[in-house]
Amino acid sequence: MPERRNPFEGVTDFFSEMARMRSVGLHGGAERGTEPTERTHASAWVPATDILAQGDDLVIRVELSGVDPEDVDLRFTHGVLTVSGTRSPDLADDTAEFLIRERFYGEFRRVITLPDGTDADQITAEFEDGLVEITVRNGVSPSDSTKIALADKSEGVTSRKVSRGS
Template sequence: MSMVRYQPYGLLNQLYREMDRAFGLPGEHEANGSESATSDWLPSVDIKEEENAFVIHADVPGVEPKDVDIHMEDGVLTIKGERSTVNEESREQYRRVERVRGQFYRRFTLPDTADADQITARMDKGVLEVRIPKQARVLPRKIQIEG
């Protein structure tokens, strides 16, 4: 029996990309074309805004922290990494492979209020948390006019 690789999300992402292209939209599934070109899969993310920070939670089960690279450049936060693939010798024992493996790549444009120098990341139970603090706001002050 040959191994069947079932990828429901791969097909769904392909449909989204084709619909975005058909309507001339950049689309969130293909932000600048580079995500889909360099990714085997895209981890699901939640982004929330707290009073003092932006927080990104990315589902990356099975990915070791050493296999994730996070960097910030020109206001764009990039998260990339890889989930190990099954080696060829052990593939013969599988009847079905549904879990996506390979490289992932996500990019996020940060607002001007983000403090790029204070970004932190941690991983717990397959969820990557990237915390992006907001810059301290300067309170407005009244300027007295002399004379």
């Protein structure tokens, strides 16, 4: 029986290489030819997230399609909101021969620093159709930043000369 040819072979090489480079950048490289290790909090995938202002409220939307709400953990501590959990692979995938596989499975984690002064009682969360929507009531406030003066101690005009190799 002849081996089945992947009809996307030429196209997927480019995307596979881009995904591999992204993975190496985010999670470090693995030895060539080895199976990827199980994801941990250190190597968890990061779900797509939108953060927006709706009036005075801060709204955070985290895309978690295919994740059971029971597998999502929301924590707020020391001004930091952490959304973590697990997306389990579909049981039907065990017998499938993937031609392209772009979705991540296993542990995920997203950490978001909330504005100073945010209390846990300001935060509510809902899960609907694979989207977690977190609302921080009165989370949008003008920044209370203070400009710091920069003292210039250089003498005269500062210039850098470019030297050319001889």
